[in-house]
Amino acid sequence: MQLQTLNRIPVDVLGARVAQEIRSAILRGDLPPGSRVKQEDLAAQLGVSREPVRQALLLLQGEGLLHAQPNRSAQVAAVDRQLISGLYELREAVESSLVGTLARRPGFDVKPFRILIARGRTAVRQRDLPALIDLDMSFHTGLYEAAGNRVIVEVMRGQWIHIRRVMAMVLDQAAYRQKIWDEHEAIVHAIHARRAASASVAAGRHIRAARKMLLAVFGAAPTPCCPSPTTS
Amino acid sequence: MQLQTLNRIPVDVLGARVAQEIRSAILRGDLPPGSRVKQEDLAAQLGVSREPVRQALLLLQGEGLLHAQPNRSAQVAAVDRQLISGLYELREAVESSLVGTLARRPGFDVKPFRILIARGRTAVRQRDLPALIDLDMSFHTGLYEAAGNRVIVEVMRGQWIHIRRVMAMVLDQAAYRQKIWDEHEAIVHAIHARRAASASVAAGRHIRAARKMLLAVFGAAPTPCCPSPTTS
């Protein structure tokens, strides 16, 4: 059996690498939302010509990290409450359904999730925020992959770029961090016990809680950018 | 009030147009799945240089219509049962949830949907397949937009490219066409009557029925291409 997929990441090797650089820069907070991105600057900064930069910008724009109009500098997409809200509504729909499916179907392999949960708890104790974000993503991505639905895996991989961005912008929230991995464990437990309805509900609650928390925190600290939208 | 969106379609005007051309060609069935796509050919054929073609290919690859490895001609993505199945699982999760939300929330505007249903029934009578596909998409897209969730609108817009492709490949199925618009009407009716659970179930059933039908038809007629995957 050969898997014909496994493709996906790069294409224009250089363009993809440039895109990854810019993506990280946006995630990291350099390149704040709303800031304009000049092709030549990036090219010089990364030591490549403008060509791969253009491809990278196109790619990132497809991912929704950049907005662009013809003949204008691209600018980093803003993160607003609407985005967070929409993102988590989608997640709630997808994940509660998917988790139910996993519970109904035999052969769910719990082990990798147990490992992730253990690692997650460790990261919570050590207050390792970046690791927590990565592990959270790994956990949920693991669920998508367990379902064996390529479409969902791909779609959600695209959305996790934004989810990570939101998480990185909001950061900490110590109280909530505790709960996350309990909820994860509850979900896995319900799936393992083949309790579909219960798993579904647990997943839905998990996402709704995250959404509520993020919206609360984000609402308090409005986007650290957005230079007063000119009402011209 | 200014709307900052409205962006979205083009970027590199020419590249976007080229992408649209190729997209149509794939939809139409020229460029069958698995066929290789040479940049220079397309450029010559469309009377542009290779540059916008490269951007278009990048775009289409992002959409999942093309696969590419570095230094190799891109090839048109295959349509297999896995894709159809995954696509409709996603739709079921998203749409049944979304329809429930719409029903719970006041202010749903039925009119545009009634119009679409009427037009759909007309198209059924006239056996106008392309129109049916367009109207089906308009109906569901209308639901996404009614929910006011930008993320879902965007994600599903990306997926409808594939859905349309599948529909175009499978084509007719006279018996089923009748039912579609009855089911659409039932969904709209349930939303309008604020019966969330009922709307949700109706939407789920609608998608599952479509999925079953497509898989059955598609399974019978295996993809009209795929030159025996070389097991080198």
Next chain:
DNA sequence: GACTTGGATCCTGGATCCAAAATACAGGCG
């Protein structure tokens, strides 16, 4: 003094050019 208009500069989009990787074909060898 504020607004408009002209021009210079900057930036992007597209075309062309060049190098490197892959494919195809032909000839040689087992």
Next chain:
DNA sequence: CGCCTGTATTTTGGATCCAGGATCCAAGTC
């Protein structure tokens, strides 16, 4: 007779070049 190998051709990826549109600043006008 089939397989392997070396070379020519094709095709992509990246760099450079050129033209059109946008922004910005300053001078002129009301």
